[in-house]
Amino acid sequence: MARTGQTETHQHDTARTERLRQAMQHLENGGFAQARAIVEPLCDDRRADIILAHALAGCGRSARAARMLCRLAQDNPTARHPAQDMMTLLLRHSRLEEIETTLHATLRQTPNDIRLYDQLGEFLLLHARTEEAIEVLVEGCRRHPSALRTGNLLAVTQNETGEAHKAQALLRHLLTYHPQSAMTHANLAHILTIDNKVDEALHHHAQALALRPDDPHIHLNHAMTLLKAGRHADGWPEYEWRLRIPGRLKYPPERLLPTLNQDGKLTGQRILILSEAGLGDMLMYLRFVPALIRRGARVTLQVPREILPLAARIYGVERVIDPLRPVPAHDWHCPFGSLPRVLAQTSDIIGAPVPYLQADPHKVLAWADYMPPRPGLRVGLVWGGASRPGVAQAQAIDRKRSMNLVQLACLSTIPGLYLVNLQRGQHARQMTDIPDGMQLYDPMDDVHDMDDTAAIIMNLDIVVSVDTSIVHLAGALGRPVIMMDRYDNCWRWQSGQEDSQWYPHLRIVRQSRPGAWDGVVARVHDLLQAATIRHTAPMH
Structure with missing residues (x-):
């Protein structure tokens, strides 16, 4: 009889396990009603x-789902709240209303559970509801002043909305409770770097790295601070830590191109330079390619099709391929962002002088017919960046570096100046509602890639742009550029200066405080007005 009972129990358990497996399969496929049944x-x-x-949450039964989630959470008060897995699952099926309703219901039942403030705040941030997210996170911090994750999330969010000083104060407050929190030191260092407080940022980077010496993300942010401070000899080797982030280094590390000394030769060595980061980064890093060729390297460049013709025009490059093609046999590989590290101990630490890129001379002549008449000053204009959908950090940067076309309307009032559109992408849609009285020549419908854009730029007198790849393109071509820069500028433009070691014909006009474009535009107006007077003045 005992054996029969054991068999029945085993069969019951097997059947139960199978039913749970089936229910889980329905959940994964979005069959919430079937799983519930x-x-x-x-x-x-x-x-x-x-x-x-x-x-239950997927079926819209939020109150009952919340009761169950709260009971499950009470059993493991220090573990991840089960509502987190609920949110992850329902996000895959775009059940946004059900997620939000269930999170609110769960929070109402256990209003002191700090984990729920984090989850609701993250959900709201994920869907660009920043003000609501801040309200939720502020309430969480009010109830739990030492809440580490909540406070860090709130501080990062405050910084993204231009409240850097609040963010810094909050993180310093958290460090009084958690002086050994590497995350808090790292976030404070990052925000201080953005606010151009580099020395203090480096101190907190050192604290974070002492606590987590093998964290590649902390090393990467540390590298950005060093580079912004102009400490290239320290910054470029530190920047190599990005390749330790999972998925970043796609080829064998033992074949990564080593650092060269001044007399280092690469005679006959096949070097594959790998596409990395954005177009602007690659346009800037192309300046290092001639140094490899002078050392005897046989260089293959892997670049996006958008800049392929420009890269192919660099003297001595053996082959140029787009990232969709199989890579050729090679002796060494090197991501674009590692080129400065490779040459950091040589006289080529800044790369080739400008111009190191050349426009197609036939295209330059062809595009001349599209240009405004002489003797007016021809000014190319870019007011928005290229945001990458689904990349939250890139979208946040794009919001800060971009402006609205209407904010530049005063430039069209300068006598003798002609504005030429160089804007592409979503920001170009603003031209459908162009400000009254603003005239903007627009050749971009016939532009296919950056080779066309380069030819247009060679027909211009000045390019005026926010921090985009066009700044790098015009700078690499040796053309005059005025860059309208955000307050929390990119590392490569350093801080407290109007010029750039990368592009000698670049003039930087930077915000005096986050989001303040009026002063920038007024200064650009004055610079262009003076340039127009010089350009159109009669010869004596």
């Missing part, structure tokens, strides 16, 4: 309850 009759245990809570 399978799991609801089963006796209570943690696994069944988790599946049922997720199914």
Whole structure:
């Protein structure tokens, strides 16, 4: 009889496990009602309850789902809240309303559970509801002043909305409770760098690295601070830590091109330079390619099609391929961003002098017919960056570096000046509602790639742009550029200066405080007005 009972128990357990597996499969496929129907009759245990809570949330039964999630959370008060897995699951099926309703219901039932403030705040931030997220996180910090994760999330959010001083104060407050928090030191260092407080930032980077010496993300932010401070000899080797982030280094590390000394030769060595980062970064790093060729390297460049013709025109390059093509046999590989490290101990630490890129002379002549008449000053204009959908950090930067076309309307009032559109992408749509009285020549419908844009730039007198790849393109071509820069500028433009070691014909006009474009535009107006007077003055 005992053996029969054991067999029946085993069969019951096997059947139960199979039903739970089926219910879980339905959840993964978005079949919330089917999962609920399978799991609801089963006796209570943690696994069944988790599946049922997720199914109820997906079916819109938020109150009951919240009760179950709260009960499950109470069993493990220091673990991740089960509502986190619910949110992750429902996000995959775009059940946004169900997620938000369930999170609010769960928070109402356990208003002192700090984990829920984090989750609701993250959900709201994910969907660009920043002000609501800040309200939720502020309430969480009010209830739990020492909450580490909540405070860091709030500080990072405050910084993104231009409240850097609040963010710094909050992180310093958290360090009084958690002086050994590497995350808090690292976030404070990052925000101080953005606010151009480089020395203090380096101090907190050192604290974070002492606590987590093998964290590649902390090393990467440390590198950005060093480079912004102009400490290239320290910054470029530190920047190599980005390649330790999972998925960043796609080829064998033992074949990564080593650092060269001044007399280092690469005679006959096949070097594959790998596409990396954005177009602007690659246009800037192309300046280092001639130094490899002078050392005897046989260079293959892997670049996006957008800049392929420009890269192919660099003297001595053996082959140029786009990232979709198979890579050729090679002796060494090197991502674009590692080129400065390779040459950091040589006289080529800044790379080739400008111009190191050349426009197609035939295209330059062809595009001349599209230009405004002489003797007016021809000014190319870019007011927005290229945001990358789905990349939250890139979108946040794009919001800060871009402006609206209407903010530049005063430039069209300068006598003898002609504005030429160089803007592409989503920001170009603003031309459908161009400011009254503003005239903007627009050749971009016939532009296919940056080779066309380069030819247009060679027909211009000045390029005026926010911090985009066009700044690098015009700078690499040796053309005059006025860059309208955000307050929390990119490392390569350093701080407290109007010129650049990378592009000698670049003039930087930077915001005096986050988001303040009026002063920038007024200064650009004055610079262009003076340039127009010089350009159109009669010869004596």
